[in-house]
Amino acid sequence: MKKKNDILAIITILCMCVTSMAGILSMNFEHAYNFVNQYGHTVEIFGYGIYANDSYFKAPISIGSDFCILLVVVPLFVYTYLQYRKKGDTTTEIKLISMYAVAFYYGASIAFGVTYNQIFLVYVLLFTSSLFGMFAHIRKVSVEQKVTVTKGLSAFMIVTGVALIVAWLPDIISAMVMGGTLPLIGVYTTEITYVLDMGIISPMCFVCLYLLKKKEGLGVVLLTGLLKLCIIVGIMIIPQSICQVLSGAEIALPVLVTKGLSFVVLGGFALYFNRKLYRELEE
Template sequence: MDNTKPIIKYLDVLIILLLLIVTILGVCSFHTSFSYEFVNQYGQKVQMWGAGIYAHDSYFKAPIFIGSDFTILLFVVPLSIVTFFKAKKKQSMEYDIRSFGIVSLLLYYSASLAFGVTYNRLHLIYIALFGMCSFSVSVLFAKFHAAGVRQGKVCSYPFTKGMKVFLLAAGISLFAAWLPDIIISIAKGTSLELIEVYTTEITYVLDMGIISPLIFITYYLVRHGDFIGYVFLRMIFKICMCIGIMLPVQTFFQLSAGISIPIPALITKCLTFVVMAFFAAYFDYRLKRETQYISSADNYNEGRH
């Protein structure tokens, strides 16, 4: 008997409820008339947002957070509800893998809030959301790992040359997008150019410290026929697709707030990821269509939530 069934069920519901609170309040914080200037810990003048839950975040970063909230609310929350519901109704490994991709994306989002946003009255909710996403990802990962150990070969699927190139390009691009900023600041002996009121850049930490290495690990696991590599591959495609939607939305909110963004920055830190999102969507579609689960994988349903 699977004792995790009720745990996952309640986690899914609570995650959706917390997402609604966080994203709605975040989107409602888009007001550009409350900004003020502040001298940060580096002795620099910084323009602050001044409105809503992002009142103490910078004028540059707040629209980015709001753009993320808008994307999650408009696209990811409905997708999560449909995916979680189908995962329970269909009781198949395929829908569990889709759930894993969604919750992994939400783990990234919740980590960005919990560690990247200036302290505000939603901090406990950020912590709760991060914790629940972490538990959900861990439980699903344990199930996939157990299925791989128990059944050996769980499914067959194409791992094309295009997918290989995509993984290598994605892993490298995350460093290419953020590493120059860090190298330049270290060489000059200064803080990051847009560090503003923050002590670290959480996106750099997550992308270069976790996501990029995970992409290369996934490449290795898939090449060696490890089932968990296939799960990670589907998850990476899901995250890339969402990032490809989120970055233009974030840019839209920044431009709507009157923030000027240089064309080179738009190309390297927006357009590149949008193009990657199209490839990710194609590869994910092909995997869903061409993956064949081994008949013995039916035993997995006995441990399904």
């Protein structure tokens, strides 16, 4: 059997290596300074590395994400790509699509959410390669297997879709009522995580569940991507929280529980359903 190559996968992996290593090398919490932002608020700026112009609150979170990308996502992407080259079957192609989905989420987050820096073009290249790589495989893949939509899976999809709105919407409503900006807007004009989670991931959970119940193959493809993304986010929360603590940031317990532990729990359930899904597909 001829081995299948995917140049976009290689580009995506290399881009994630560059962006994550550059972020990790920026881990220095001793260069912070204050700055008055466009809203007239005093904001603490990180002041070092590629995150030099990002807020002191956001930079440690980005560094935590970079640790997860380099130590978890990149090895997993490489392993999945090698499986795809060796087997080239539907299951491995679906797994590769799910890795592209994770890379795309990360690429979109840094391309739109990180202040302009020296490796901006790498951000753009990662965003582009992961997006078109994902589309290329979705176009080719043909899923004939039907996944059993259990009550547990349905509940998980609904809870995940609702949780992503519940986690972020109160901040937005509060800012609208007060007539000001988001509490941690810093030097930014918007919060890209809110856009991705509430505008794409949350609705996709309900669309995916609908397609699964209609026995459509696209539902399976969406499900694998959503589950993989939930797993990675659940893992990513841990290094993000560690980096925030090391930076000296004070994290309120209610925030840690609602916006931290909840994602870890969802990631655990996603891991369970992910393993169950691939067992069913392989059978």
